[in-house]
Amino acid sequence: MSEEQSNDYWKANLRLIQWSLVIWALVSFGFGILLRPLLSGIKVGGTDLGFWFAQQGSILVFLALIFFYAWRMNKLDRQHGVDEQ
Amino acid sequence: MMDQFTINLLFVGASFALYIGIAIWARAGTTSEFYAAGRGIHPVTNGMATAADWMSAASFISMAGLIAFVGYDNSTYLMGWTGGYVLLALLLAPYLRKFGKYTVSEFIGDRFYSPTARLVAVICLIVASVTYVIGQMTGVGVAFGRFLEVSNTTGLLIGAAVVFAYAVFGGMKGVTYTQVAQYVVLILAYTIPAVFISLQLTGNPIPGLGLFGDHTASGEPLLAKLDQIVRDLGFAEYTVHHGDTFNMVLFTLSLMIGTAGLPHVIMRFFTVPKVSDARWSAGWALVFIALLYLTAPAVGAMARLNITDLMWPNGTDGQAVSLEQIENEPQYDWMATWQKTGLLGWEDKNGDGRIQYYNDASPAMEEKAAANGWAGNELTNFNRDILVLANPEIANLPGWVVGLVAAGGLAAALSTAAGLLLAISSAVSHDLIKGAINPSISERGELLSARIAMAVAIAVATYLGLNPPGFAAQTVALAFGLAAASIFPALMMGIFSTKINNHGAVAGMVAGLLVTVVYIFLHKGWFFIPGTASFDDADPLLFTVKSTSFGAIGAAINFAVAYLVAGMTKETPQEIKELVRSVRIPRGAAAAQSH
Structure with a gap:
């Protein structure tokens, strides 16, 4: 495999990681902590959406993120011809 | 009817037998x-x-x-x-x-x-x-x-x-x-x-x-x-x-x-x-x-809700739980068992035969405590680490x-x-x-x-x-x-x-x-x-x-x-x-x- 090919693969991977980490931070540090006051108008079962994100929502999003990343990367591996054979 | 101690031993013993059995079955041979x-x-x-x-x-x-x-x-x-x-x-x-x-x-x-x-x-x-x-x-x-x-x-x-x-x-x-x-x-x-x-x-x-x-x-x-x-x-x-x-x-x-x-x-x-x-x-x-x-x-x-309810069986406006209840009623048995570990403790400070559980450091409670003759929080020790284990008993x-x-x-x-x-x-x-x-x-x-x-x-x-x-x-x-x-x-x-x-x-x-x-x-x-x-x-x-x-x-x-x-x-x-x-x-x- 050429150096250029592997650079493209790595760049695509880094882009994916960046976006995933933005979401990761948004649901936990964002919705769960810092942005909670902004979400306080949205009521969820006796409290607000920020509380839900801090105790349930962030965990669910983390799960979705990891599976999404694994699926995308395994596809990316094949597209760039760097998957295990 | 088996007592709780025997039941615990049985469950813990059976689970350990299982783990050790598996460990023997899959014993490690090489360093790898x-x-x-x-x-x-x-x-x-x-x-x-x-x-x-x-x-x-x-x-x-x-x-x-x-x-x-x-x-x-x-x-x-x-x-x-x-x-x-x-x-x-x-x-x-x-x-x-x-x-x-x-x-x-x-x-x-x-x-x-x-x-x-x-x-x-x-x-x-x-x-x-x-x-x-x-x-x-x-x-x-x-x-x-x-x-x-x-x-x-x-x-x-x-x-x-x-x-x-x-x-x-x-x-x-x-x-x-x-x-x-x-x-x-x-x-x-x-x-x-x-x-x-x-x-x-x-x-x-x-x-x-x-x-x-x-x-x-x-x-x-x-x-x-x-x-x-x-x-x-x-x-x-x-x-x-x-x-x-x-x-x-x-x-x-x-x-x-x-x-x-x-x-x-x-x-x-x-x-x-x-x-x-x-x-x-x-x-x-x-x-x-x-x-x-x-x-x-x-x-x-x-658990927080259940504990508070047990300590205030008549609601937070009513009378606190009495020492008699803690000793005699089965839903309070966990308190005596956990007291033995030294991780849970209570003391009837004002001698009224009841255990008042509240935040005595809160200024808002001072007036209420004075009016009711409370002399401080009487659930004196509740180690956080016991909560999950005590939870089913609570x-x-x-x-x-x-x-x-x-x-x-x-x-x-x-x-x-x-x-x-x-x-x-x-x-x-x-x-x-x-x-x-x-x-x-x-x-x-x-x-x-x-x-x-x-x-x-x-x-x-x-x-x-x-x-x-x-x-x-x-x-x-x-x-x-x-x-x-x-x-x-x-x-x-x-x-x-x-x-x-x-x-x-x-x-x-x-x-x-x-x-x-x-x-x-x-x-x-x-x-x-x-x-x-x-x-x-x-x-x-x-x-x-x-x-x-x-x-x-x-x-x-x-x-x-x-x-x-x-x-x-x-x-x-x-x-x-x-x-x-x-x-x-x-x-x-x-x-x-x-x-």
Whole structure:
């Protein structure tokens, strides 16, 4: 495999990681902590959406993120011809 | 009818027989099997074992109690200990699997082409792991103390002996299958009582949904009801943010980074067949972890509600529970059993024959206390670490549920203690002795030194576990801070930056570890010895940063120092740049061994 090919693969991977980490931070540090006051108008079962994100929502999003990343990367591996054979 | 003690013994005994049976069946033979289980483990199996390894006394025994008595502000544990898996899956696991060695420090030693880097990594791993084991021993003491109905100290000593015997038995291979069994025991033990309690309080069988549902007895939302009754007693409202936001963010970040820097978790990803499996494995691990973590906040909130109801059976406006009720009514039996461990205590200060439980530090309660002749909070001691284990008794659930929870708590503490002891012993025998001191050591000698290292680690942890620097989950949080400040940055830079050279990595790790260790010791006492602390977490040295939250700052220092030093010293050699390039690409990973 050429150096250029592997650079493209790595760049695509880094882009994916960046976006995933933005979401990761948004649901936990964002919705769960810092942005909670902004979400306080949205009521969820006796409290607000920020509380839900801090105790349930962030965990669910983390799960979705990891599976999404694994699926995308395994596809990316094949597209760039760097998957295990 | 069997008494509770016999039921507990039966459940704990049966679960132990199961684990030991599996350990004998899958006994480790070669060194390769001892460390990495022959790289032949399916991602789902591996995920389950990782979950058991990961969810320790801190998650099982301690965490819900910390949430119960603080509320929203302790959501940090939930986000921190799950969010770390995202970092692990995206930033570390697949690359370390591709690299294909046994231990974390081997990677650091090879990537930074420096035996010194490897040695420093080993020291970082040992410091973090031993701190972690101290937290486990605290939990083991609580669990054994309760189920054998002895004092906390006796429980701890018995527990230490069991953990040692157990960890010496087999290596990773034995441990992997044992841990699958332990996962099943611990998740059933955690969720079954939670389902019962959620049904009792909200009618919803899923605790995580019940938490946001309506409280059947009052018709109000459960969390609104809880806010109201704790407010009535002068405590901080459950769902409201009270603490410092900056510290909360830092603490969550420290736990996340630390998760991705702990050797016993990372080691797990060396054992999957393929690089792509390492990515899935992290996801499966989090699935199995999430089952407990989505339940924990419900356990905490519902237990807080139940405890308050028991202490105020006539409502927070009525009369408090009487001593007579505590002695005679069956739903108060748990109080007498837990009193024996020394972790629960009450005192009728005003001599009115009743136990008033309220926040006597709250100015709002002064008037009410004076009017009613209360002389301070009379539920004088409620150790947070007993909440989960006492929970089924508090909710008056059947005896077999109580026995199951005892078995689950022990499974959680034991599986993690065993995984950590394995990480410590491999660090000492494989990296320290074979890697640095005596490279010509025989396989036999290596295994022997691994076992001696385990024994020493457990002795130190037991000694410090007698006077722990905090509740189990808090001590464990310190270990995460140490891992966050030392190991995670080195691993991440090793993969994502070819610029960082040997000197940069060593300087970064040393700086991160030292600063964090000193900050922790200044607040928790030197080597955790009581009475030697100069500061208190209530009024920390640096702004509002508690010692448990410092790991994130330590990590930032590690990154900064590494970049600075690498910029001033000789560039990374070409062959190392090639190594980094190959680690980034899945193709060419060493084949998995079957077993």
